[in-house]
Amino acid sequence: MYEDIKNNKMKSGVVVFGFILMVTLIIYFICMAFDLGVFSVYFALTFSIISAYASYYNSDKIILSMSKARPATHEEDQKIVNILDTLMISSGLEHKPKLYVVEDSQPNAFATGRDPEHSVICVTTGLLEKLNYYELEGVIAHEMSHIKNYDIRLSAVVTVMLGLIVMLSDMFSRWAFRSSKKDSDNKANGILMIVGFVLLIFAPIFGKLMQLAISRRREYLADATAIEFTRNPDGLISALSKLDSDPDELEVANSSTAHMYIVCPLKNKKKKSSSLFSTHPPIADRIEAIRNLK
Secondary structure (H helix, E strand, O other): OOHHHHHHHHHHHHHHHHHHHHHHHHHHHHHOOOOOOOOHHHHHHHHHHHHHHHHHHHHHHHHHHHHHHHOOOOOOOOHHHHHHHHHHHHHHHOOOOEEEEEEOOOOOEEEOOOOOOHHHEEEEEHHHHOOOOHHHHHHHHHHHHHHOHHHHHEEEEEEHHHHHHHHHHHHHOOOHHHHHOOOOOOHHHHHHHHHHHHHHHHHHHHHHHHHHHOHHHHHHHHHHHHHHHHOOHHHHHHHHHHHHHHOOOOOOOOOOOOOHEEEOOOHHHOOOOOOOEEEEEHHHHHHHHHHHHO
16 A cells, blocks of 8 residues: 555656646747747746646645535535544544535545545535445545545646646647638748647547556555445445446536546446546456455
């Protein structure tokens, strides 16, 4: 476990460095296309560093906003609050994660934050309605495992920074295309179109590579660690089976956040979970691994 925590911290550093490098190059080429000279280097580097800093320290807020999550309350969500309080003892976490809820019928959950001290567990109302106490306990324990293993830092950094790169790529491509229509003689247009086209091609590829950096192995490890917390493998097995078979689509989920959830929230991709590029291992394999722990 300690080796995995160390690796996750190193991967987070690599992702941040890669993000700064890629955004610096993107902004640099944009500036050069408009003949801004030496100023291009300073502006590009400053922009990328500020973006990385803001993304790192606000990743949980950004993801919660994207998910349209609300804080959990004792009045409305007492059962899940009680489960978290109980698991704090067995998990060994020093800081209690904040609880959030997404109003959605699909049963699912994820954890986010830059470290255990600034961590969040978010569940859907579908999870609270469709799972019993021991199944909920297994899911919350799984998410607490991601927090303890520092999976949340890598996951949050990848989600926010990748989202910014894709958004910048899309915006840049549209801008270049519209500019070319207005002024076909502008010498900057040719450069803008080429850079925009290259970014449009490589942004999704970069996204897949970053998602693969968050290894499938972390899901198996989180499952195993959750069993250590609860001492009840049947609860997590039953929860995974229910989550996998549920037909509802999670409205707030997308391809950039799908890897964060305990099971893939995108209904059209659940059947492709055995793919080499999928973000989650097959549920059948996870259940078999849990049974082997008994």
